Amino acid sequence: MINGLITPGESAPDFELTDVHGKLVRLSDFRTRQPVVLAFLRGFS
Amino acid sequence: MRGAEIVAVGPDNAPNFKRYWEREELPFIGLPDPTHSVARLYKQEVNLFKLGRMPLNSVVDIEGRIRYIHYGSSMADIPPNETFFNVIEELKKASK
Numbered sequence: 001m002i003n004g005l006i007t008p009g010e011s012a013p014d015f016e017l018t019d020v021h022g023k024l025v026r027l028s029d030f031r032t033r034q035p036v037v038l039a040f041l042r043g044f045s
Numbered sequence: 046m047r048g049a050e051i052v053a054v055g056p057d058n059a060p061n062f063k064r065y066w067e068r069e070e071l072p073f074i075g076l077p078d079p080t081h082s083v084a085r086l087y088k089q090e091v092n093l094f095k096l097g098r099m100p101l102n103s104v105v106d107i108e109g110r111i112r113y114i115h116y117g118s119s120m121a122d123i124p125p126n127e128t129f130f131n132v133i134e135e136l137k138k139a140s141k
Contacts, residue, residue: 004088005088005114005116006087006088006103006111006114007111007114008111008112008113008114009110009111010110010111011109011110011111012103012105012109012110012111013086013087014109015082015083015086017054017076017077017078017083018059018076018077019074019075019076020059020062020063020066020067020075020076020077025052025074025076027052027105027109028109030050030105030107031107031108031109032107032108033050033107034048034049034050034107035048035049035050035104035105035106035107035112035132035133035136036049036050036051036052036104036105037049037050037051037052037102037103037104037129037133038052038054038087038101038102038103038104038105039051039052039053039054039100039101039102040053040054040055040084040087040089040098040100040101040102041053041054041055041056041057041098041100042055042056042097042098042099042100042120043055043056043057043097043098044055044057044061044062044065
C-alpha cells in the first residue's frame, strides 16, 4: 500500500449502490461474469 | 464496452444523476453516491485547491481483484480508453 491508496493485486472493496433505474447493484455481482471498469466521477455541476 | 461492464460512481444525488444519464443517453451503469461512502472506500482524492474530486479509474477482474488503478492528479487526468481496452484484452487472454 502506497500512501494508503489501493494498488493492483488487492481485492476490490465490495460495495452496493442503487443505480439510476432504482436497481441495487453490487460490485461482487459481476464476479465470475465480467471484468468491471470502475470510473469515479467528479460530479456533473 | 465489449468484454467488460462499465460502472460509473458519482457524488451527485439520485435525481440529478438520473437526469444527466437520460439526457446523455449513457449506455452504462450509473451509481449515485451522494454520501461519498464508496468514493471514500476507494480513497478518491478530494483536492480543494483543484476544485474538487480528482478522477479515479480502475479495472476489476472476474475474481474481484484490482488489475489496474489510476488516481488522477488533475481534473483532466483520465487514462485514454485504450488503456482499459488493453487491460481487458490481457484479462481475456489470461482466462483462455
